[in-house]
Amino acid sequence: MKKILIPFLLMAIFILHACGSTETAKTEQKEENANQKSASETITYQSETGPVEVPANPTRIVALSNAPNVLALDGEIVGVDEWTNMNPLFQEKLEGIEVVSEENIEKIVELEPDLIIVGSHSKNIDKMSEIAPTVAYTWGKLDYLEQQIEIGKLLNKEQEAKNWVEDFTTRADEAGKEIKEKIGEDATVSVFEYDTKSAYVFGNNWARGTELLYQTMKLEMPEKVKENALGPGYYALSTEVLPEFAGDYIVLSKNQDGDGSFMETQTWKNIPAVKNNRVIELDTKAITYSDPITLEYLLDVFNKAFLEEMN
Numbered sequence: 001m002k003k004i005l006i007p008f009l010l011m012a013i014f015i016l017h018a019c020g021s022t023e024t025a026k027t028e029q030k031e032e033n034a035n036q037k038s039a040s041e042t043i044t045y046q047s048e049t050g051p052v053e054v055p056a057n058p059t060r061i062v063a064l065s066n067a068p069n070v071l072a073l074d075g076e077i078v079g080v081d082e083w084t085n086m087n088p089l090f091q092e093k094l095e096g097i098e099v100v101s102e103e104n105i106e107k108i109v110e111l112e113p114d115l116i117i118v119g120s121h122s123k124n125i126d127k128m129s130e131i132a133p134t135v136a137y138t139w140g141k142l143d144y145l146e147q148q149i150e151i152g153k154l155l156n157k158e159q160e161a162k163n164w165v166e167d168f169t170t171r172a173d174e175a176g177k178e179i180k181e182k183i184g185e186d187a188t189v190s191v192f193e194y195d196t197k198s199a200y201v202f203g204n205n206w207a208r209g210t211e212l213l214y215q216t217m218k219l220e221m222p223e224k225v226k227e228n229a230l231g232p233g234y235y236a237l238s239t240e241v242l243p244e245f246a247g248d249y250i251v252l253s254k255n256q257d258g259d260g261s262f263m264e265t266q267t268w269k270n271i272p273a274v275k276n277n278r279v280i281e282l283d284t285k286a287i288t289y290s291d292p293i294t295l296e297y298l299l300d301v302f303n304k305a306f307l308e309e310m311n
Contacts, residue, residue, distance in 0.1 A: 045154050047135045048120065054133045056156050058115040062100060062108055065119040065137055068291035069151040073160060079111045088286050089293055102128070117154070140233075144211045144290035145169065164292055169216055172299055176217030179306040188222045188247030189213055190273075192237075193284060195258040199237045201245045203229040207290045208253050209282070209298045217302070222247045239267055246271045248278065249310070255284040280305045 041056040062079035063070050070077060071093050079100040084090060100107050102122045109131055116134040118125055128134045135154060142150060145165045152161025180187070191202040191210055203225070204214035213219050221230075224245045229235040237245060239262040250273045254260065262268055273279060280301065287294060 043156055045135060048138060048141070049136065052133050052135055054135065054154065055114045058155065060112055060114045061117065062111055062113040062115070062132075063117045064100070064102055064122060065117055065139075066147070066151055066291075067117075068289045068293055069148055070117065070155065072148070072164070072292035073152060073155055073157050075151075075155050078113060079108060083288070086285055087289070088283065089297055105131075115154075140205065143205070143215075144295075147290075148292060168292065168295065168299075172212060172216040172295075173218075175299060175303050176219060179217065179219065179302070182307060183249065186220060187249065188220045189249045189251060190222055190225060190245055190247035191251045191253065192242070192245075193253035193255060194260055194262065195255055197259070199239065199242060199262060200234045201225055201229050201237055202234045203231070206233040207294075208284075208287050209251055209302065211290050212295055212298055212302070213251070220247075239265060242267060243271050246273055249273055249306070250279045252279055252281050253284045253287060254281050258284075278310050280310075 042053045043056045044051050045054045059076045060078045061070060061075050063075070063077050063084070064079075064081045067077060067080045067084040068087070068090060071090060077094070077097055079098045080094055081101065082099050085094055085097070085099050098107070098111060100111070102118065102124050105124055105127050108116070108128060113132045116128050116132050118128065118134060118136050120136040120138040122128075122136065125134060125136060137147070137150070145168075148165060149158065149161045152158040191208050191213065193200045193202070193208060202208055202210045204210050204221070214221060222245060225235075225247075228245075235245075242262070250271070268274060282298075282301065287298065
């Protein structure tokens with residue numbers, strides 16, 4: 001009897017294994033078909049220049065503009081501009097990503113993008129449009145929060161972008177209230193930067209934390225800054241007039257490639273904010289964008305500096 005049962009048992013095991021393999025294969029095929037369908041689906045994005053058919057789930061994005069906004073939404077970038085690539089805040093996310101430019105069309109072709117994002121000022125937009133759907137943005141046309149939502153629409157992640165905007169503005173507004181309660185309702189903040197030739201003071205929409213400080217936290221800027229930098233966004237200064245534009249607190253964007261020798265002058269050292277250790281020093285390379293990654297970093301820096309570190 002045992003000799004008779006063994007072949008039947010083996011046959012049953014074989015049949016069950018075959019059925020299981022078939023079902024697994026069918027499942028894998030369904031998943032593969034679903035992925036292929038997802039990759040081929042498109043949405044119509046209303047760009048500045050009109051409707052553009054873009055992938056519903058892009059997986060090979062060349063971002064020559066707004067790359068940090070894309071990174072904040074976990075967009076799958078295969079090519080990025082050199083300025084974003086040099087930013088220390090994005091190093092980990094951009095590891096292994098190719099650096100490309102609007103001039104090197106051949107390199108962009110090699111990357112086989114399914115979506116290209118550029119600035120409206122970029123060269124060769126027509127050529128890039130022949131490679132993949134190309135969307136251009138005009139810098140400053142949208143405010144920093146609207147821009148993130150717009151990138152969310154482009155990547156089919158609008159709700160995710162809106163959720164971040166709502167959460168961030170709530171937290172930043174609360175932080176602003178706490179800071180003003182500590183430093184005073186009328187206390188002023190200036191944002192300075194320098195390069196090889198000049199120093200600059202910024203208005204409320206030129207990155208470097210200006211949108212966060214002035215628009216969302218609602219901190220005050222000195223009258224001189226309002227008069228000269230609020231409209232154009234920034235204003236060039238000579239060392240001699242720095243004290244006239246200095247607030248009770250200073251955010252100093254330190255350009256490692258610039259000439260910071262003015263900080264050794266008595267003019268700078270005698271500014272009350274400097275004398276009272278009310279200067280927040282930041283690396284210029286890390287703060288030249290207004291995307292969620294940068295803003296979260298700055299919110300943390302400003303909270304610690306104003307509420308914990310400075311008198």
